[in-house]
Amino acid sequence: MIWKRALTILSLAALSPWLWGRYRVLLLFYSNAPERIVKISNFQAHEIKFADRIRSCEDIVLVESEGIAIVGCDAGRERWNTVMGIFLPGPIAGGELYVYDYRGTDNTESLKAIRLVEYKPGIDFHPLGLAYDKPTSTLFVANHRHDGSRIDMFKLDLQTLTARHIRSIHHPAIHAPNSIVVVNDHEFYVTNDHYFLMARSRFLQYVETYLSIPGGSVIHVDISPNGQSDSDDHAVKATTVARVPFANGIELLNRTTLAVASTSQASVYLYSSDGANPPTLRYLSQITLPCLVDNLSVSGTGTLLMAGHPHAPSTTKFAKTRHICNSPADLAQAEPQMQKYCETGQATSCVLEWSEANGVKPVYVGTEFPTSATAVQDIKSNTVIVTGLYSHGLLVLKL
Numbered sequence: 001m002i003w004k005r006a007l008t009i010l011s012l013a014a015l016s017p018w019l020w021g022r023y024r025v026l027l028l029f030y031s032n033a034p035e036r037i038v039k040i041s042n043f044q045a046h047e048i049k050f051a052d053r054i055r056s057c058e059d060i061v062l063v064e065s066e067g068i069a070i071v072g073c074d075a076g077r078e079r080w081n082t083v084m085g086i087f088l089p090g091p092i093a094g095g096e097l098y099v100y101d102y103r104g105t106d107n108t109e110s111l112k113a114i115r116l117v118e119y120k121p122g123i124d125f126h127p128l129g130l131a132y133d134k135p136t137s138t139l140f141v142a143n144h145r146h147d148g149s150r151i152d153m154f155k156l157d158l159q160t161l162t163a164r165h166i167r168s169i170h171h172p173a174i175h176a177p178n179s180i181v182v183v184n185d186h187e188f189y190v191t192n193d194h195y196f197l198m199a200r201s202r203f204l205q206y207v208e209t210y211l212s213i214p215g216g217s218v219i220h221v222d223i224s225p226n227g228q229s230d231s232d233d234h235a236v237k238a239t240t241v242a243r244v245p246f247a248n249g250i251e252l253l254n255r256t257t258l259a260v261a262s263t264s265q266a267s268v269y270l271y272s273s274d275g276a277n278p279p280t281l282r283y284l285s286q287i288t289l290p291c292l293v294d295n296l297s298v299s300g301t302g303t304l305l306m307a308g309h310p311h312a313p314s315t316t317k318f319a320k321t322r323h324i325c326n327s328p329a330d331l332a333q334a335e336p337q338m339q340k341y342c343e344t345g346q347a348t349s350c351v352l353e354w355s356e357a358n359g360v361k362p363v364y365v366g367t368e369f370p371t372s373a374t375a376v377q378d379i380k381s382n383t384v385i386v387t388g389l390y391s392h393g394l395l396v397l398k399l
Contacts (some may be wrong), residue, residue, distance in 0.1 A: 076092040081157060082198060097141075
């Protein structure tokens with residue numbers, strides 16, 4: 001009897017961190033509902049730009065020296081989202097890349113499309129995470145193509161606004177690529193958000209997500225500089241260096257510290273790297289957050305910016321109805337209840353910053369610009385640009 005009681009106590013003690021983590025996230029599902037969420041606006045001015053031109057932009061990369069941002073958008077995400085399990089029939093629009101000159105003239109000309117060159121799959125382009133290696137002008141794109149997700153590499157010419165496809169990285173270890181951070185011209189990290197894919201088992205992916213099972217992974221990738229074709233998988237060395245529940249955004253805070261977003265844990269994990277190839281990561285600490293963090297970025301002063309989803313249920317409903325709400329023809333044929341939702345339905349957003357000195361501070365929490373995915377900051381102009389997974393345009397904040 002004593003041993004049974006002791007075993008029960010030890011089991012509860014072992015499970016207590018996990019139980020507390022699940023309770024904390026479930027509490028967010030109540031307190032952060034659109035009608036209850038406490039709205040925060042820690043900025044001087046804001047504007048939603050280009051709402052009539054672009055939508056469903058997931059990631060954005062800042063090139064501060066040029067005063068531009070590279071943006072990946074995908075209107076087709078309304079019908080094809082491999083992470084959230086949206087697989088609808090019918091024509092699916094291809095994604096697009098843009099350059100936003102945020103320091104230039106404030107007009108429609110400040111947003112220009114990038115033309116893809118020598119990209120054989122055509123419109124089957126569905127960008128998620130982006131990373132840019134400025135010394136080599138190489139753009140890395142986590143591309144969720146219909147023939148399998150992969151990392152596509154492009155040579156970016158900012159003068160001609162063209163991205164020439166130079167290589168695809170399709171590797172068994174990179175089965176669900178989400179976010180990318182470049183180490184140098186031949187090394188990068190990429191997250192796999194889940195072990196179980198929605199396309200294979202919706203039930204198992206739900207279990208992995210809501211029980212916060214560490215099926216997601218951080219992969220260190222070393223590519224051969226001589227590889228030039230889709231079939232060069234032999235030139236790729238991919239190594240799993242960490243397991244993270246719903247691994248999402250990833251960033252290097254400095255040369256040795258890696259930050260990884262865990263969406264299902266509403267946290268960011270910090271690791272130290274020994275710099276080897278492949279590296280060994282050592283867990284340092286966990287930053288707990290008031291929302292389900294999506295992507296990460298680092299400002300010029302070393303501040304970590306985080307964007308995410310305060311309320312998962314409303315985000316999911318919002319995502320799964322965009323193919324109707326954004327289509328006049330489908331909306332006209334929809335039931336009155338759906339038409340009303342398309343007119344009044346809301347989803348939440350949060351933008352946070354973190355530094356070791358000041359901890360977590362909110363920048364924006366609200367519903368005006370829904371489904372925030374990434375936030376980047378230009379220090380010189382004191383500007384924060386936010387993308388929205390299923391929103392129209394870009395949110396531009398002046399701090």
